[in-house]
Amino acid sequence: MNLTNASLKAEAASAFDLEKIRTDFPILKLKIDGKPLIYLDNAASSQMPQQVIDRLVRYQTTQHANINRAVHYLSEVATMEYHNARCKLQQFVNAREDREIIFTSGTTDSINLVMHGYGRKFIKAGDEIILTTLEHHSNIVPWQMLANEKGAKIRVVPINNNGELEVDEYEKLFNERTKFVGLIHVSNALGTINPIKRMIDFAHQHGVPVLIDGAQAAPHITVDVQALDCDFYAFSAHKLCGPTGVGILYGKAALLEAMQPFKGGGDMIASVTFEETIYNTIPHKFEAGTPPIAAAIGFGAAIDYLTTIGIESIAAYELSLLNYATECLNNIPGVKIIGTAAEKTAVLSFTIDGIHPHDIGTILNQDGIAVRTGHHCAQPVMQRFNVPATSRASFAFYNKKTDVDTLAAGIKTVQKVFL
């Protein structure tokens, strides 16, 4: 980072009203065993501001009915609010059209939709699917299932010792059999931000579509699907201060139209007889059954909340937290940070010499500190760094610098227990 950039980012961070933001999150007042909650597990799931909670309450108390069905007042209101939520997501990722946004149950569901809808229709025996070492299991397992079913092959992009993708190796993997690329935007285990624009462009030069797993990116980086020119982009609401049980799949309209439906049921049809079913148009073709209406509307409210603060301001502030935390942990002997990419979100995966991550997590919990310990659903990353598991502190824009200090003190307590 050059100096101009650094000072610009520092300025954005100082304009950011942290105390006001913290009062928006009721859960941050919680005490764990008498200690204030230090919530550093945001990469697993973020907390919800009062504005989103209120929106869910307002929906349930004054707007709820099933959508796309009846002609009564509530059904019309619910249908309109659900559609509004879709439009908010369209704007959030800068999609051309609202029908390119499919509501799913989350990132995993979105990826499975692409695997079933696109993969099972277009990928054949002998074809190759490129994935990366950094993928979450949710962007590995569906493709393995497809590869096993079709007799296709998975090719894997390696990473270097910093946890960065080896893009040259990625480019060498392409050949005439390459038919699909699945690529994580930001690594959940390490925080690495991948150079996805360059990788998407390269795939397109070979006529290969690209799915981006944006679960860890959308909360921290401005996503512009038109600028990226990705074919699919997936993420979940609950990592963006929204409810669990809902997420989106962005897909280019032409691709979505060419795909086969994933789930069959109500809402996804134009007409049904026992001889034949005509499918509905997109996005409805992919939203069988009653969708998570309340959660989708809450998702829309979360998008409003985040865009009011501004993803750029959030990113700048989180970068200052990351730099501070990196420095603090690097100063503790015996602590090793896993994942030291030049471009990172505010995720710190670390190990402590001689102490198992689960013991670290249990002892930190005693100080009210919530971190994730384990393999982070990214076992290939753990294998690459030759560790069974790590502890992971992942920060959100409502975390404070003193949270980092508490974490550092907690790590020293852990070391003392095991001395």
Added chain:
Amino acid sequence: MHTNSLYQEVILDHNRKPRNYGKLDHANHHAVGHNPLCGDRLNIALQLDNDQINDIAFEGESCAICKASASMMTAAVKGKSRSDAETLIHEFRELATGKLDANHPNHLGRLTVFSGIRDLPTRVKCAILPWHTLHAALNSLDNASTESNNDSAQTTASD
């Protein structure tokens, strides 16, 4: 509970200097236990003659709770009969899952140091894994897992 009451000196000591750690050349029963939630893995080898555990050893990658549990378990069952070991397995599972009060009569002795684990449901599996694996080894099952379906202790340990 206070975590410090779990990470007591006896547990930390067994973690630092695990007893019966390593391979067993003359073993005739083996089992591998794994906890898919954390990737921990434990190998247990037994020399079982006439239903008596003449020797036992363990090795593997695990947290302090699991390693100390394994270490204390091997010390407790070495020289015991199969049925005495099965009694300990049963009682330890009951203790860890909160069904057995450490103050009631039992054969666990110093193993009751693990009674605090009942208050940490996410860690119960760590303490129980060695015992699952011992049970599997005694019964010559090849693999044990904290995720096995047919185990009442496991059902209780789930969170």
